[in-house]
Amino acid sequence: MSSPTASAHVLHAAIAPASVLVDERRALYRLAAGLLAPGTELSDNLLDHPITRYEIGRALAGGGELDLERVHRAAAVRVRDAGLPVVADPQAAGLIEAPLRIVAPPGASPEPLTEADGERFEAALRIVADGVRLLRRLAPETADDLLAHVSMLAVLSKETSGGVVSASSRYVPGIVLIDEPSTPLEVAEALVHEGAHEKFFDLAITKEFLDARAEDVEEFENSWSHARWPLEQTFAAWHAYSLLAQFARSCGDERPGPFSLLPKARERADEIGRWLTDHEDDLRPDARWLLGALTGRETAAEPTGFDRGTPIGHHVSFRVLPDVRSERSVTGRTVVGRPVSPPEIFWLDADASRVLDLLADGQSLCFRDLLGAAGWNEGPGSAAHRLTVALRLLMAASIIEPVS
Structure with missing residues (x-):
């Protein structure tokens, strides 16, 4: 496909700067909390918390009442600063149960490393901090663009992760889970990959990206694993691979590990991008624009707006x-x-x-x-x-x- 005309962070900002996108997301969750539990007032910190957003999303989907007790209990989970808040609380497995359960591969029960793991946790925390610094050194604009959407990170112990390299979920937005890292580059790559997903989650709920029809359109089948993805997952994967491909060009002499997606990112982004271009009529205007801008091609004309219909009388x-x-x-x-x-x-x-x-x-x-x-x-x-x-x-x- 054609080369993109601008870096992803520039294109994202053309839709909405990161700070604006976060503010709009908070406005949505603040409204939702008030509708679900009248009189509820949540601070920005609580509105950003992944478990708060999970509980609000669950209630909006018809999963029962908003559990404010769980929200406040989870908000007390202790974290450590490594350039990002990293889950450190020995009780974390229960407090962040939802994302651990949702991303778990079949037969696995991921558990986070915490302060209870002593030096093993401290060593992982140092690598995470080095990885955040590496990302900010190699791609500072990308770091600012994506990390604004990451509220929390949890490191999974290798013996429990079931092979999860990195993961995030639209059902629990804001938290990134990574396998116990060996190098700072692993952390930096995971933050670009999952940070791209977190960015997409916020775009999808505040801008014109997808609508209800997305659940019913044709699925994409990739060539490397033959997995079939619905449209939302396909767009999210294309977005992440596109950002990984751009990050790979910034890595210079940094050597990716054996499980890195950086060497494959451009090829996979192009494959998914071609399919999305063929199905762009199923995307909303902002998604079509970003697709065209990141692939370096023009998209179909924008819709003309809501149908005017019968004129409205001036005295109505x-x-x-x-x-x-x-x-x-x-x-x-x-x-x-x-x-x-x-x-x-x-x-x-x-x-x-x-x-x-x-x-x-x-x-x-x-x-x-x-x-x-x-x-x-x-x-x-x-x-x-x-x-x-x-x-x-x-x-x-x-x-x-x-x-x-």
Whole structure:
């Protein structure tokens, strides 16, 4: 395939800088926690914690009520600083049970090394710290871009890991698990690989990447193991291999180990990228754009937006449904939700966010008044079209309703 025109960290920032992406993710989880357990207020540190995000995700998926006791218990897990928080608590196997269980190969029961393992843990911690420093020296922009999405790292003991080299899970986002490392480069590679996944997890829940159709489209079969992957896993794998291929060019004389993916990353990224390009109609706009930018080719034209449909009368008034809740990110983007079971959550674009602001505090406004208050500088026809699109999007999501 063609060479990418820019480094991944530049392309990621064109969608959203890491700090913005993290803030938008927090806004989503903050809203979700309030919908699941009204009155709940969680700090940014708690919102970033992998177990908090797992528990919120489980409840949103219909897996029961939000277990705040478990959230606060897991948040107390002791960590050590190695350039990243590394799980050190002797009770960690119980406190981070979910990610250990989810990534476990058949027949394995991974256990983290902790301070209870004495010098063995301390030696692993030193290699992790050296690996973080190596990544920051070889690829500082990549490190800043990816490590912002890694909240915690756990080192697995070799005799229990079942061969896991590194792992992460969209069900428990924010935590990276690595096998007991031998060299700093192993750690650096694992952080690029899994950090790319963590970046993708945040992109997927805040931007236009995939929708419900992704679960039903054709699966990809890779040539090296003949594993079959659904679209989300395929995109995540392509993204990780693409970033590993770029990192490999930064490694200079550093010698990868026998299980390294760095020598294979470019070939595998190209294979997956060709398949994704053939199936780009199944991707949402931001995913299509990133695919095109990282492969160095143009993608199909962007969609023209929400269908305008029948014009809305200028005297029709609207109001926000009383059970709608919202959170605003630092960028002004708004995430809204309704406390049904399970809760429904939507990201709004700038125009829909503006309309929601104008309808705040239970007031109702007619189309004409909304148009005047929106402050859009386009000509009357273009501004009316923007308002129509925004109103129809909000009505389709059951966020607003017309007032008779």
